[in-house]
Every structure is written in C-alpha cells, then in structure tokens.
Amino acid sequence: MSGRLAILAAVLVLSALAYMVLKAQGPWSFLLPYRATKLAALILVGVALSVATVMFQTVTANRILTPSLMGFDALYVLVLTLLVHSLGASGYAQIGAAWLFAGNLAAMSVLGLVLFAGLMRLAGGDMVRLVLCGIVLGLLIRALTEFLQRMIDPSEFQMVQSLSFARFTQIDGTLLALSFVAIAVALVLAWRLRHRMDVLALGDAAATGLGEPPARLQRQALILICVLVAAATALVGPLASGGFGPSSFFGLIVTAFAHIVTPSHRHAVLIPSAALIGAVILVGGQLVMERLLGFQTPLTVVIELIGGAVFLILLIKRRAA
Amino acid sequence: MIEIEALHHSIGKAPILNGVDLVIPEGGMTALIGPNGAGKSTLLSLVARLRKIQSGHIRVAGHAVGQVSDQDLARVLAVMPQETRVSARLRVADLVSFGRYPWHRGRPGKADHAIVDRALERFSLDPLRERFLDEISGGQKQRAFAALAYAQDTPYLLLDEPLNNLDIAAARDLMRLMRELADEEGRTIVIVLHDINYAAAFADRLVVMKDGRIAAQGTPGDVITDTMIGEVFGTQAGVRMVDGRPVVIV
Numbered sequence: 001m002s003g004r005l006a007i008l009a010a011v012l013v014l015s016a017l018a019y020m021v022l023k024a025q026g027p028w029s030f031l032l033p034y035r036a037t038k039l040a041a042l043i044l045v046g047v048a049l050s051v052a053t054v055m056f057q058t059v060t061a062n063r064i065l066t067p068s069l070m071g072f073d074a075l076y077v078l079v080l081t082l083l084v085h086s087l088g089a090s091g092y093a094q095i096g097a098a099w100l101f102a103g104n105l106a107a108m109s110v111l112g113l114v115l116f117a118g119l120m121r122l123a124g125g126d127m128v129r130l131v132l133c134g135i136v137l138g139l140l141i142r143a144l145t146e147f148l149q150r151m152i153d154p155s156e157f158q159m160v161q162s163l164s165f166a167r168f169t170q171i172d173g174t175l176l177a178l179s180f181v182a183i184a185v186a187l188v189l190a191w192r193l194r195h196r197m198d199v200l201a202l203g204d205a206a207a208t209g210l211g212e213p214p215a216r217l218q219r220q221a222l223i224l225i226c227v228l229v230a231a232a233t234a235l236v237g238p239l240a241s242g243g244f245g246p247s248s249f250f251g252l253i254v255t256a257f258a259h260i261v262t263p264s265h266r267h268a269v270l271i272p273s274a275a276l277i278g279a280v281i282l283v284g285g286q287l288v289m290e291r292l293l294g295f296q297t298p299l300t301v302v303i304e305l306i307g308g309a310v311f312l313i314l315l316i317k318r319r320a321a
Numbered sequence: 322m323i324e325i326e327a328l329h330h331s332i333g334k335a336p337i338l339n340g341v342d343l344v345i346p347e348g349g350m351t352a353l354i355g356p357n358g359a360g361k362s363t364l365l366s367l368v369a370r371l372r373k374i375q376s377g378h379i380r381v382a383g384h385a386v387g388q389v390s391d392q393d394l395a396r397v398l399a400v401m402p403q404e405t406r407v408s409a410r411l412r413v414a415d416l417v418s419f420g421r422y423p424w425h426r427g428r429p430g431k432a433d434h435a436i437v438d439r440a441l442e443r444f445s446l447d448p449l450r451e452r453f454l455d456e457i458s459g460g461q462k463q464r465a466f467a468a469l470a471y472a473q474d475t476p477y478l479l480l481d482e483p484l485n486n487l488d489i490a491a492a493r494d495l496m497r498l499m500r501e502l503a504d505e506e507g508r509t510i511v512i513v514l515h516d517i518n519y520a521a522a523f524a525d526r527l528v529v530m531k532d533g534r535i536a537a538q539g540t541p542g543d544v545i546t547d548t549m550i551g552e553v554f555g556t557q558a559g560v561r562m563v564d565g566r567p568v569v570i571v
Contacts, residue, residue: 210419211394
C-alpha cells in the first residue's frame with residue numbers, strides 16, 4: 001500500500017511540476033507566482049474535498065452520497081445570497097476578505113452540521129433512504145437559493161452571480177492563506193481520527209461493543225467535514241452549483257478511484273490515497289485541459305461526465321452499503 | 322457478576338422491560354430464553370450498552386454500565402450483536418483483528434497478532450482468513466463475528482441469538498466452542514437463544530423471560546417443565562428427560 005501511495009505522490013509532484021513550467025508564455029517573474037497560487041488552490045481544494053468525502057462516506061456508511069451531491073456547495077451560495085441580501089451589495093463589499101471567510105466558514109459549518117445531523121436522523125440507517133434524502137435536501141437548498149435570488153434586486157443578484165462561480169483563475173492571497181490554515185488544522189484532526197473511523201465502518205453495534213460509540217465520533221467527523229468543504233468552497237467558490245470548477249461528482253470519483261487503487265478499509269491508507277488522487281485529478285485535469293489541449297472548456301464538464309458514469313456504475317453494482 | 326436492578330425500558334410507547342432484577346453469577350454459561358418480544362435481546366443490549374439505560378441500574382464486574390467509560394467497558398465485556406452491518410469491504414482476518422482494538426487503540430503489537438491468530442484457529446477460520454466477508458456464507462460470517470468477540474479477550478462475553486441462520490452442525494460447533502470458553506478459560510457467557518433445546522443442552526443456567534419480566538431461572542432441569550412451557554410460551558409441548566437433561570418435544 002505504501003508503495004502505491006508513493007507512486008500517487010510521485011504522479012502529483014510530476015503533474016504539479018509540469019503545471020508550473022509547461023507552455024510558459026510571458027515573463028517567469030509573473031508566471032511563477034501566478035501559477036503557484038493557482039496550483040496551491042487546486043491542491044488544497046482537491047485534498048480537502050477528497051478527505052471530506054472519505055470521512056462522510058464512512059460516517060454515513062455508504063459509498064454513493066458525497067457532501068457536494070447533497071448540496072453542500074449550494075449551501076455556500078445560499079449563505080452568500082443571504083449575506084448580500086441582508087447587508088446589501090455595498091455593505092457586503094465593505095467587509096474584509098478575512099471576515100467574509102470567517103463568516104462563511106462559521107455559517108456553513110453550523111448549517112452543514114444541522115443538515116447532516118438531520119439527514120442522518122431522516123435516513124435512520126437505511127442507505128437508500130439516506131441517498132434519496134440527501135439528494136432531495138440538495139435540491140431543496142438549491143431551490144431555496146434560487147428563490148432568494150429572485151427576490152433580491154438585480155445589482156445584488158449580479159454580485160452574487162459573480163461571487164458564486166468557482167474561480168480557480170483569480171485566487172486571493174489572503175483567502176488562500178486562511179483556507180490553508182483551516183484545512184490544515186482539519187486535516188490533522190481528521191488524521192487523528194483514522195483508527196477510530198476504521199472501527200466505525202463495522203456498524204453501530206459492533207463499534208459500540210469495541211468501545212467506540214458512533215454518535216460522538218460521527219459528530220466530530222461531521223464538524224471536520226463541514227470545515228473542510230466550507231474552507232474549500234469559500235476559497236474557490238461553489239463547485240457544483242454554477243457548473244464551473246470541479247463538479248458535484250468530484251468526491252465520488254475520488255473515493256471510487258481510491259478504493260480501486262488502494263483497496264483497504266484502513267483510513268490510514270484511504271485518507272492519504274484519496275487526498276493524493278483528488279489533487280492529481282484537479283492538477284492533472286487542469287494541466288491537460290489548459291496546457292496540452294488548450295481548451296477553454298472548464299474541467300467540470302469532463303469530471304461531470306466521468307462522474308455521472310461512475311455514479312451510475314456504483315448504483316447498479318452495489319445493492320447494499 | 323452481572324447485577325441488574327429495577328430495569329425498565331420502553332421503545333417508543335411500547336414497554337419492553339417492566340422491572341427486571343437479575344443477578345448473573347461469574348463463570349459458566351447463562352442462556353436467556355423466552356417467547357418473541359419477551360425482551361431478551363433488549364436486556365442483553367442494555368447490558369452491552371448498545372442501548373441507553375432509561376431507568377434502573379446494571380453493573381458488570383462492579384462497573385456501572387453507562388457511567389464507566391466505553392473504552393474501559395470494552396475490556397471487560399464483548400458482545401456479538403444480532404445484526405451486523407459492515408460498510409467496509411473487509412477480509413475475515415481484518416475483521417477478527419478489530420477485536421484487539423480496545424487494547425491497542427489502532428496500534429497492534431505482536432501479542433495482538435498472536436491472539437488474532439489463535440482466534441482464527443479456534444473458530445476454524447484459518448482457511449478463510451484472506452476471504453472477504455461478502456464472499457463467505459452467513460454461517461461463516463456469524464463465526465467470524467464470534468471470533469471477533471473472542472479476540473476481544475474479555476471476561477464477559479454476550480451473544481445475541483448467535484445461532485440464527487446456522488445449520489445444525491454450525492450451531493452445535495459454535496455452542497460447543499462457547500462451552501469450552503466457559504469451562505477452560507473461565508469466561509462468563511450470556512447468550513440469547515431461541516431454541517430451548519440448545520439452551521438446555523449447553524447452558525448451566527437458564528433465565529426465562531416473559532412480557533419484560535423474569536419468569537423463572539435456574540438449572541435447565543429445574544426450569545424446563547411442561548407447566549413452564551405452557552405458561553411462558555403458551556404452547557403444549559411435552560418435556561422428556563433424555564440422558565438426564567430435559568428435551569422439549571416439538
């Protein structure tokens with residue numbers, strides 16, 4: 001397993017290098033920092049969303065539903081719309097980036113936690129119901145957001161629009177630093193849960209018998225998931241709702257690949273494996289689209305296509321869990 | 322010793338346990354029997370803290386269930402739950418290794434591996450150790466979960482209807498193994514059984530439950546009588562003595 005992880009790491013380093021140096025047009029003094037920021041954002045988002053998805057799938061004991069699929073990124077647009085709506089466009093523009101980030105992170109974490117906890121209760125341990133409820137909840141959030149957006153005035157709406165597209169092209173330095181700190185802390189804490197998460201995969205009763213009652217651990221994991229997804233979303237914008245940036249299927253593809261590349265039940269393997277695969281897909285995908293093919297097509301379209309197929313295969317293949 | 326005091330429990334609005342007072346002494350095998358819905362499994366899962374105690378007290382070897390930390394209790398008491406849903410794709414050996422988790426919390430040592438190997442051998446799972454759980458039969462899976470509880474190496478072992486889905490050979494093997502654990506390793510085994518004859522053949526003590534109360538307890542010979550079967554189970558099955566132990570004629 002560690003050999004495979006090393007290979008994944010090597011692939012990531014190679015694609016990151018290629019991303020930095022290939023097809024350089026313009027002075028290096030501009031290109032390098034510009035590309036480095038973008039690269040850092042890609043890796044950060046890839047790692048955060050992948051680890052969040054692995055944990056989410058363990059907590060909910062399913063391999064189909066992901067935080068994005070149940071509309072977690074749509075929650076970001078909802079928070080954004082609410083903020084712009086209540087503060088007005090000018091009021092919103094006056095808040096500093098750091099405060100906005102903190103506000104977004106806090107709001108999404110709290111809302112996300114309420115949402116996830118509600119979802120788990122609704123599902124009551126039934127996988128099919130969980131997936132269905134999750135998708136319906138996602139639709140509900142999106143509909144609510146759209147409804148709110150229709151009520152605010154056109155200039156405010158435009159502001160929400162411009163803010164709510166995933167934007168890997170214009171990354172704010174402060175924002176990058178902030179989300180790096182948030183994601184790094186969450187990753188360290190997630191790593192410390194790795195053995196306990198292994199036990200959780202045995203089912204509620206067996207986990208309790210081994211001295212690891214699921215309720216508390218699930219709450220801890222959910223908080224970390226919320227922080228990870230919220231920080232990534234606050235950095236580059238919602239990934240699913242606008243159709244730009246990586247898509248709602250991103251996490252699904254990553255975990256499916258992680259289970260194929262490093263087939264293990266141990267989170268000590270799954271977490272780094274998914275993190276690396278997530279980063280490779282984003283960096284490598286962006287590299288191929290931007291540098292090699294010269295396409296202007298957003299990476300999302302491709303991920304959406306592959307992700308849709310993976311989703312269907314997973315649904316058809318597995319009847320349980 | 323497991324001490325249960327004034328235990329009441331309801332699920333939703335339905336009362337399941339109506340004041341259970343029971344002492345299960347240390348050592349030997351105690352079987353909980355009774356008709357469907359008598360509260361056997363609920364009682365067991367309360368002792369194993371799979372459910373929260375609503376009212377009443379339970380102490381296992383002096384530890385108050387619900388107050389002692391979950392980690393500490395996991396070193397005193399192992400449970401084989403009735404329903405197991407593993408979401409990860411696990412090999413048999415991996416599953417059994419989890420039995421050591423309460424002791425090493427994620428970092429198994431040499432001694433842990435040795436105990437897992439012993440558990441696999443004892444439960445005849447050695448040939449299956451590299452197989453995935455979804456590639457083995459229901460009975461084998463059942464055995465793997467029993468081995469998991471065994472590997473936990475606790476003085477108390479609770480099993481909730483472990484004979485479900487087992488054919489006669491597998492059921493007898495499992496019961497004989499449990500008997501051995503009680504006799505050779507001095508473990509206290511509490512087992513919920515559906516089949517009175519298995520209980521009579523293997524257990525030292527029977528606890529008969531009906532409508533959330535203890536209806537009778539004692540040795541199989543004392544407890545299993547025509548009248549008890551009639552009163553508790555509501556059916557007229559005769560009891561005969563065969564080789565000095567009661568057998569219910571079905």
